[in-house]
Amino acid sequence: MFIPHTDQEREDMLHAVGVKRIEDLFEAIPPKHRFPKLNLPPAMTEMEIMAQLQDLANANESTRDLACFLGAGAYNHYIPAAVDNLLRRGEFFTAYTPYQPEVSQGTLQAIFEYQSLICNLTGMDAANASHYDGATAAAEAGILAYHHFRGKRNKFVLSPAVHPHYRATLRTYFSGYKNIQIVGDENNNSQVSTSDISALVDSNTAMVLVQYPDFFGRIIDYSKLAEAVHTAGALLVVSVNPIALGLLKPPSTFGADIVVGEGQPLGIPLSYGGPYLGIFATKIDYIRKIAGRLVGESIDGNGKRGYVLTLTAREQHIKREKATSNICTNQGLMALASTIYMSLLGKNGMKKVAELCYHKAHYAAEKINAIPGFSVKYNTTPFFHEFVVKTPRPVQDINMHLLDHHILGGLNLGDYYQDLADHMLIAVTEMNSKEDIDMFCDVLAEVDHE
Amino acid sequence: MNNPADLKYTTSDEWVKVNGDLVTIGITDYAQSQLSDVVFVEISVEVGDHLDKKSVIASLESVKAAAEVSSPVAGEVVEINDSLSQNPEIVNSDPYTKSWMVKIKIESPSDLNVLMDSAGYEVYCKDRSH
Numbered sequence: 174m175f176i177p178h179t180d181q182e183r184e185d186m187l188h189a190v191g192v193k194r195i196e197d198l199f200e201a202i203p204p205k206h207r208f209p210k211l212n213l214p215p216a217m218t219e220m221e222i223m224a225q226l227q228d229l230a231n232a233n234e235s236t237r238d239l240a241c242f243l244g245a246g247a248y249n250h251y252i253p254a255a256v257d258n259l260l261r262r263g264e265f266f267t268a269y270t271p272y273q274p275e276v277s278q279g280t281l282q283a284i285f286e287y288q289s290l291i292c293n294l295t296g297m298d299a300a301n302a303s304h305y306d307g308a309t310a311a312a313e314a315g316i317l318a319y320h321h322f323r324g325k326r327n328k329f330v331l332s333p334a335v336h337p338h339y340r341a342t343l344r345t346y347f348s349g350y351k352n353i354q355i356v357g358d359e360n361n362n363s364q365v366s367t368s369d370i371s372a373l374v375d376s377n378t379a380m381v382l383v384q385y386p387d388f389f390g391r392i393i394d395y396s397k398l399a400e401a402v403h404t405a406g407a408l409l410v411v412s413v414n415p416i417a418l419g420l421l422k423p424p425s426t427f428g429a430d431i432v433v434g435e436g437q438p439l440g441i442p443l444s445y446g447g448p449y450l451g452i453f454a455t456k457i458d459y460i461r462k463i464a465g466r467l468v469g470e471s472i473d474g475n476g477k478r479g480y481v482l483t484l485t486a487r488e489q490h491i492k493r494e495k496a497t498s499n500i501c502t503n504q505g506l507m508a509l510a511s512t513i514y515m516s517l518l519g520k521n522g523m524k525k526v527a528e529l530c531y532h533k534a535h536y537a538a539e540k541i542n543a544i545p546g547f548s549v550k551y552n553t554t555p556f557f558h559e560f561v562v563k564t565p566r567p568v569q570d571i572n573m574h575l576l577d578h579h580i581l582g583g584l585n586l587g588d589y590y591q592d593l594a595d596h597m598l599i600a601v602t603e604m605n606s607k608e609d610i611d612m613f614c615d616v617l618a619e620v621d622h623e
Numbered sequence: 624m625n626n627p628a629d630l631k632y633t634t635s636d637e638w639v640k641v642n643g644d645l646v647t648i649g650i651t652d653y654a655q656s657q658l659s660d661v662v663f664v665e666i667s668v669e670v671g672d673h674l675d676k677k678s679v680i681a682s683l684e685s686v687k688a689a690a691e692v693s694s695p696v697a698g699e700v701v702e703i704n705d706s707l708s709q710n711p712e713i714v715n716s717d718p719y720t721k722s723w724m725v726k727i728k729i730e731s732p733s734d735l736n737v738l739m740d741s742a743g744y745e746v747y748c749k750d751r752s753h
Contacts, residue, residue: 461684486684
């Protein structure tokens with residue numbers, strides 16, 4: 174065990190603060206809570222503990238054991254073995270991302286490649302080295318918009334078809350700000366169109382947040398909305414699924430100013446909700462207001478190519494309380510995982526994954542729509558790999574029945590939208606075989622006849 | 624350091640040129656030399672804005688620091704120097720003429736009374752460099 178202080182040093186410190194014993198420092202805590210007796214079982218050997226933990230782990234049902242049709246922001250994709258192998262190399266696998274250019278060219282180059290790939294995928298000019306996850310990236314976009322208008326515009330318009338957790342996180346980030354109006358999704362009603370959103374945009378609006386494909390899987394053309402947002406002088410923020418961008422036009426083509434998103438589908442395991450990867454990219458105009466780290470390419474004293482943190486004056490260690498955001502933490506290792514994933518797949522591989530998701534989801538939607546009692550909602554709007562199904566019985570009942578057949582059913586939308594009771598959000602990826610989908614439909618068909 | 628005699632100076636290193644009720648504000652030679660290469664200038668006020676004394680009028684970033692410029696006077700913004708955002712380096716090369724930042728119609732001329740003249744500012748700078 175590493176003990177940084179000698180007894181003498183401790184004595185000196187206690188003397189300096191004017192107490193006799195370390196215990197005296199805890200006088201403010203009521204005595205009965207001060208040194209609680211821990212009710213722990215007798216010590217076990219490592220082997221015994223591993224066996225016990227394995228038993229606990231075996232009680233979980235994972236997507237390895239189940240056919241998974243649950244998505245809603247986190248998706249079950251195939252992760253090539255090379256991702257984990259490269260990720261665990263000692264040069265990368267550290268607790269804290271090293272940024273000193275003298276010793277960290279590998280890490281810095283990997284981050285630079287990550288940023289470049291994200292820019293390619295989104296059509297934006299600059300991407301940062303990532304945020305925690307899609308929700309915090311969306312919230313940071315709100316903070317950027319607030320600072321871009323120097324707090325003079327205080328209305329934030331959120332489409333209800335943005336992930337409910339992202340909207341909640343944005344509200345949390347803004348909880349310390351004064352006089353902020355967050356509108357558009359107050360009624361938890363899914364039936365809000367882009368023209369309804371558009372109607373809320375005025376000269377006091379800082380930003381409009383939409384999702385692409387939206388939370389219900391729909392692919393919506395936001396070009397008209399983008400025009401309205403820009404006419405009002407506001408910023409359009411688009412939250413994306415990066416896998417969908419293998420197939421869809423990048424958000425830059427319809428006027429996004431900031432693109433955020435959840436990077437988990439890019440080679441990061443579901444892992445019960447994290448660690449994930451927050452994608453954040455903008456047009457060049459907002460580069461000085463981006464939070465977090467940015468890595469740039471430069472030349473060193475010998476004229477050789479090198480990588481270095483750049484535009485650091487915007488960060489909080491220099492700008493202090495005047496910085497756009499206090500967040501500098503990023504998901505360096507997860508960004509690296511996504512970089513390896515995208516590099517392995519390449520442009521054509523990314524497109525292929527997206528196509529597989531798209532076609533399998535459409536096969537599933539068509540089959541489910543044909544089951545008596547079930548119907549696909551919004552079936553005139555194009556969708557990617559997720560869709561909403563009206564169910565004949567409460568979603569939780571159906572999901573219990575599916576679980577008996579080793580199938581993980583879709584999200585119960587009634588938990589998030591008052592008008593979507595008995596509606597299930599179903600996700601299909603390349604991991605779902607035709608047999609899985611057929612079995613899923615067979616079990617759903619049984620549900621109706623119970 | 625070059626501190627023109629026809630200007631007035633603040634303790635936060637802005638210069639002020641007074642012309643009737645119109646004042647022009649920028650940052651001093653000393654300020655630009657302390658910041659080193661300025662890479663970004665953002666004027667954070669608009670024409671027509673009403674400013675209180677000490678309001679922030681611009682943000683600067685250099686290769687090693689970030690700084691804010693504030694107005695020593697209260698009044699209305701009548702003109703801003705848009706060209707600075709395109710050419711931030713002129714803050715270093717020409718701090719007193721081309722890189723003026725904001726012109727303000729002053730409300731209360733007494734705001735100017737606390738400002739230093741060039742001799743006073745020179746002493747003020749010298750004291751800090753020791």
